[in-house]
Amino acid sequence: MKQFVIDGNKAVLSVSNPETRVDDVEFEENEVYCIDIVTSTGEGKPKLLDEKQTTIYKRAVDRNYHLKMKASRFIFSEISQKFPIMPFTARFALEDKRARLGLVECVNHELLQPYLFYMRNLVCDLVAHINFTVLLMPNGSDQITSHALQEIQPTKTIDDLEIKSWLALGTKTKKKGCGKKKKC
Template identity: 80%
Template structure:
């Protein structure tokens, strides 16, 4: 075996150390999400909440692998975003932004953490209200969650990306909702947040991806966005875009001094994974980022919208395709949902009844976590009960 082959082998889930790094990143991002949800209250500033999520991830990851000889990169893998109501995704405003939350807002919270480039991502939908979620808000969240639960059961060796695309559209239709177009679920690899194996949310003539089968020891970020509207996202204001990723295969000699300064800072601090312009010097960033984007040195993550009045829900989770089944490592409990109609489609019920884990022989005990840590049982998923509201959650 060559050194390259050995290194490639060591960096997938066949290595216990790699699995540990994924799960450690997941534990941190799950707790960061919990912290942000708890702070989401009327009149809270969105930028403060986003910064709180990122700060928690930076602080927690800084305490890990401090005493190893080789320097291990760690920190935010995707900046915290809080997209409200008909805003679909990627809203992570600059420090000068004064936007606040209001009672009744539907919030999509999206964030990611990595340890040594092994990435755990999560997105969750939370409604700023007391008591059960009812009406169309319950429908759109139940659609996203049920689609996520179905995807969890279909992203496994032997199944293909097309199987998942077709299934999640059927689930959304059962709640009279749409899967939002253009959202991609990607394979994750070390320092790669958008791997080549992709699951398309909606098939249409404009968007095509290569057919792919899932394989053991792969990792995926499953990304589900549902809407009560048409599911056709629109870019309303380019100035709202604050999240970018270095396009590592592109080079260009920048003309403006501000652009060169910002690009040098990006290469130093954020050479591979997405970052927020909030982390850069704001005045120079405004000038310099435009030239960097115009010459394809940076890939922007635009803030996208549905029409005003449309409701949008977002659920994203990271799943490890382990030898003993699928291991969902990121999630957050949902509020109680009371959708307007029961889930009755027999095919969807059959998908939800599929197990996630392969039963272990001999009924072995669950592994205990590290000292002071709860054993992680979030992935021992039972077949989901679709007869309630189609929105069972995993703690």
């Protein structure tokens, strides 16, 4: 993660395929990662609804472009003042036809990124989603955001001893430091 940027440049995928290929990354000290885990009993491929229904956008702070239309410059200026870094709804801009055109130019030149809606078959599919932030510090990793997890009873068991030993390790490591009486 970077300051004021929701989606970072480094990504690790649990399942890779030709459509979602990412570069190999190396974890380094003093980095911050958002761990976003989603699992489903369905096929795992959400279906995109109509792109025109998108009303939530986020500003791409690392992108620059000199907009041509006056309406585009006006709406982008309003967005930059009111929503400099966080996602926002475009309801305020959809009332005016010129503002809608300005919004389209901002999206076309990637100054704004739309949050697209996905449809899942909620009747048949179960979906589990957890999201938390981890700091990679010199003395180990530290989870800085958390919430109470829902207790569930698994229906399957893991018989492989190697996998069980990896799962038992956990994420916290012992902090190395000096005591009060010792000099480092």
